[in-house]
Amino acid sequence: MAKQIQAIRGMKDILPQQTPLWQYLEDRVRSVLGRYGYDEIRMPIVEMTELFKRSIGEVTDIVEKEMYTFADRNGDSLTLRPEGTAGCVRAGLENGLIFNQTQRLWYQGPMFRHERPQKGRYRQFHQIGVETFGLEGPDIDLELILLTVRLWKELGLEGLELQLNTLGTSEERANYRELLVSYFQVHYDELDEDSRRRLESNPLRILDTKNPDLAQVVAGAPTLMEHLSEESLAHFEVLLKGLDDAGVAYVLNPRLVRGLDYYSRTVFEWVTDQLGAQGTVCAGGRYDGLVEQLGGKPTSAVGFAMGLERLVALLETTAVAQQLPGVDLYLIMMGDKAKRKGVQLAETLRDALPELRLISHCGGGGFKSQFKKADKSRARFAVILGDDEVAKGEVGLKPLRDGGEQLQVKIDDLAGILADRL
Ligand code: ATP
Ligand code: MG
Numbered sequence: 001m002a003k004q005i006q007a008i009r010g011m012k013d014i015l016p017q018q019t020p021l022w023q024y025l026e027d028r029v030r031s032v033l034g035r036y037g038y039d040e041i042r043m044p045i046v047e048m049t050e051l052f053k054r055s056i057g058e059v060t061d062i063v064e065k066e067m068y069t070f071a072d073r074n075g076d077s078l079t080l081r082p083e084g085t086a087g088c089v090r091a092g093l094e095n096g097l098i099f100n101q102t103q104r105l106w107y108q109g110p111m112f113r114h115e116r117p118q119k120g121r122y123r124q125f126h127q128i129g130v131e132t133f134g135l136e137g138p139d140i141d142l143e144l145i146l147l148t149v150r151l152w153k154e155l156g157l158e159g160l161e162l163q164l165n166t167l168g169t170s171e172e173r174a175n176y177r178e179l180l181v182s183y184f185q186v187h188y189d190e191l192d193e194d195s196r197r198r199l200e201s202n203p204l205r206i207l208d209t210k211n212p213d214l215a216q217v218v219a220g221a222p223t224l225m226e227h228l229s230e231e232s233l234a235h236f237e238v239l240l241k242g243l244d245d246a247g248v249a250y251v252l253n254p255r256l257v258r259g260l261d262y263y264s265r266t267v268f269e270w271v272t273d274q275l276g277a278q279g280t281v282c283a284g285g286r287y288d289g290l291v292e293q294l295g296g297k298p299t300s301a302v303g304f305a306m307g308l309e310r311l312v313a314l315l316e317t318t319a320v321a322q323q324l325p326g327v328d329l330y331l332i333m334m335g336d337k338a339k340r341k342g343v344q345l346a347e348t349l350r351d352a353l354p355e356l357r358l359i360s361h362c363g364g365g366g367f368k369s370q371f372k373k374a375d376k377s378r379a380r381f382a383v384i385l386g387d388d389e390v391a392k393g394e395v396g397l398k399p400l401r402d403g404g405e406q407l408q409v410k411i412d413d414l415a416g417i418l419a420d421r422l
Pocket of ligand 2: 061
């Protein structure tokens with residue numbers, strides 16, 4: 001036998017028994033986004049490497065060590081997208097969607113980062129991302145957060161914590177940066193190699209370190225919040241008031257700087273303690289400088305991205321995962337006449353009940369093995385058709401989930417009965 005080839009480390013198959021939960025999640029998100037007036041955009045999975053260098057920033061984990069970058073046959077440097085914002089801005093600029101207008105957009109799909117695979121962290125993972133353009137007030141920041149609140153409610157997810165911070169404008173950050181550098185220079189001996197390097201290139205990122213040995217020195221650092229302009233503070237205050245008005249609880253987290261360079265003002269994360277170390281299921285914020293950085297006119301922008309693997313893992317801990325329905329009917333047929341009649345019956349039912357999910361048994365076999373397959377399909381009902389039934393113009397209708405006895409019903413009444421019971 002030939003040796004089997006395995007999937008790439010950190011890239012998982014999503015198997016048929018898992019896809020119903022994925023579809024449930026994707027359907028709910030799509031529905032909520034539609035109801036808030038967001039339009040879907042679909043971008044390529046591969047972009048010019050330069051796009052990510054310019055938007056995410058050269059001195060970030062993503063660009064320094066996580067990108068899947070390769071030369072294509074023309075020698076261009078291409079990269080499998082590690083996130084969606086850069087491509088969305090690129091697409092928006094290229095297609096004239098951004099200048100002088102407002103947009104509420106969303107996208108979904110796979111992202112690629114060469115990280116150390118572990119629970120909740122993969123090399124191919126999936127996001128649904130939301131981006132808005134041309135809206136500068138805190139009202140849109142609030143809308144985005146309220147949208148996520150509604151989503152968790154509709155998905156039945158509880159115990160998620162909203163963490164918030166504000167990063168001010170780029171000038172405010174530049175001033176703060178100097179203070180931070182002075183502080184960390186005093187504590188140079190306590191820093192690790194990564195942080196020492198970042199002290200030169202991007203000291204704010206030290207606050208985002210995942211090294212627990214640095215927790216204390218990071219906790220003692222001056223906070224950006226203390227060094228913001230009144231305007232930036234006012235923007236943030238309005239958002240906080242809006243959240244209070246809506247009864248949405250939040251925690252201010254001054255260490256929340258987000259992994260990516262392009263954020264400004266509002267940043268937020270939704271965090272759970274039910275998934276271990278990889279607890280952030282949704283993260284986002286304002287990135288007013290990015291459009292200009294990518295060649296457009298200065299444009300306000302704010303958005304977020306959800307990690308679908310982590311949300312699915314969270315859904316698996318809820319009752320929803322156990323209750324997802326299989327098909328409605330599994331049609332069991334014994335005997336030649338029944339097989340011929342069954343094919344017609346299945347199509348008649350599909351005509352009569354357009355939403356009906358029906359598996360028509362293929363491949364023969366005894367009653368017992370057909371019932372086993374019916375059970376495995378998680379069908380709500382089995383419909384049983386033997387040559388006896390055909391002769392009488394009847395079928396057996398047996399509930400498989402909700403209990404109850406098998407009924408014999410007239411074949412012509414079946415569609416009507418199902419319309420009532422499903
Ligand atoms: P983390 O701090 O966990 O590395 P991040 O700041 O790199 O997250 P973002 O780039 O903001 O993450 O992506 C938004 C969301 O996408 C994250 O909150 C998370 O839910 C999900 N995500 C990011 N990287 C991965 C990954 N490698 N595997 C699975 N999900 C991921
Ligand atoms: Mg990361």
